[in-house]
Amino acid sequence: MILTTGPAHGGIVAGSPPLGSLAEAGLIRPDPLHLGVDVTAGCHAADKDGLAQPDLLVTGPLTRGHVGELTGIPDLTADARLVAERLAQMLAAQGPASETA
Numbered sequence: 001m002i003l004t005t006g007p008a009h010g011g012i013v014a015g016s017p018p019l020g021s022l023a024e025a026g027l028i029r030p031d032p033l034h035l036g037v038d039v040t041a042g043c044h045a046a047d048k049d050g051l052a053q054p055d056l057l058v059t060g061p062l063t064r065g066h067v068g069e070l071t072g073i074p075d076l077t078a079d080a081r082l083v084a085e086r087l088a089q090m091l092a093a094q095g096p097a098s099e100t101a
Contacts, residue, residue, distance in 0.1 A: 012036055012062065027053055036062040043083050055090070059083040 013019045013030045019037065022028045026048040031038040037045055037058050044052040059080050 022056075023048075027056060028058075031064075035064045039063050043086060057083045057087055 011034070013023050013028065013034075013036075019028065022045075023030075028045045029038050029048050029050075030036070038050070039058050040046055040052040042052060043057050043059060043063070044054060045056040045058050047053050059082070060076060
C-alpha cells in the first residue's frame with residue numbers, strides 16, 4: 001500500500017479506510033503522539049499490543065512519531081531505502097516464488 005499524508009496527520013489512522021481497517025483488525029495502532037502509525041525500531045508496524053508485525057513495514061510520513069519529521073527528499077529516500085532493503089531481505093528469506101498457471 002502506498003499512502004501519503006498531508007498536514008492533517010493527527011487522525012490519519014481513523015480517517016483512512018485502509019489504515020482504519022488494519023487498526024480494527026488489531027494489526028496497527030496509532031503512535032503515542034497520534035502523528036501516524038506506531039512502528040518498531042525495524043520499521044515494522046506495531047500491532048494493538050505493541051508487538052512487531054513481521055510482514056507489515058511502514059515508511060515515510062506515517063512514521064513521524066518514531067523517526068521524526070521527514071522533511072526533504074534525502075530523508076524520505078533514506079527511510080524508503082531502509083524499508084526496501086528490509087523487504088528485499090524478507091523476500092529473499094522466503095525463497096523463489098513457485099510458478100502457478
